[in-house]
Amino acid sequence: MNRARAERSGRRGETVAGWYLRLKGYRILARRQRTPRGEIDLVAKRGRTIVFVEVKTRATPEELDFAIDEYRLERVAAAAEILAPKFAGHGEDIRIDVILTAPGHWPRHIENAWMG
Numbered sequence: 001m002n003r004a005r006a007e008r009s010g011r012r013g014e015t016v017a018g019w020y021l022r023l024k025g026y027r028i029l030a031r032r033q034r035t036p037r038g039e040i041d042l043v044a045k046r047g048r049t050i051v052f053v054e055v056k057t058r059a060t061p062e063e064l065d066f067a068i069d070e071y072r073l074e075r076v077a078a079a080a081e082i083l084a085p086k087f088a089g090h091g092e093d094i095r096i097d098v099i100l101t102a103p104g105h106w107p108r109h110i111e112n113a114w115m116g
Contacts, residue, residue: 013057014041017099020107026051029087038079042099043087049095050088052080054113057101064100064108073098073114 018028026044033040042053054076056067073096080096088094096114101107 009057010055013099013101014055016057016101017053017055017107018042020099020109021051021053024109033079033083035079035082037082038075040076040079040083043083045087048091049093050084051095051097052076052083054096054098055101056098059102061102061105061108064102067100068098068110068113077114 014031018031021028021042021044024046026046028042028044029050030043031041033043040052041055042051044051044053054068054072056064058064058067076096080094084094095112098110098113099107100110
């Protein structure tokens with residue numbers, strides 16, 4: 001897949017993930033937050049929990065099993081650490097989730113994906 005098509009596919013996945021989170025009662029606070037240590041695809045909030053979300057989109061559900069790894073989660077965690085003061089107030093919990101999307105399939109939401 002060429003770079004432009006991969007970028008479009010990723011953006012569609014982020015949109016699907018955002019709607020999915022809204023259906024589960026989350027409020028989307030930000031999208032595509034860049035830091036010197038990585039990017040956070042979505043920042044969401046539900047109750048007193050701020051969630052930093054990594055979204056991965058693949059062509060088939062089977063490919064999603066290999067879409068996220070420890071290295072990627074470490075980068076997301078490093079970026080979340082930088083962004084936490086911007087989004088989380090006193091007493092709010094912080095969590096890192098992953099949402100895996102494939103066309104024609106319900107998103108797979110992995111809560112607390114990073115326990116580092």
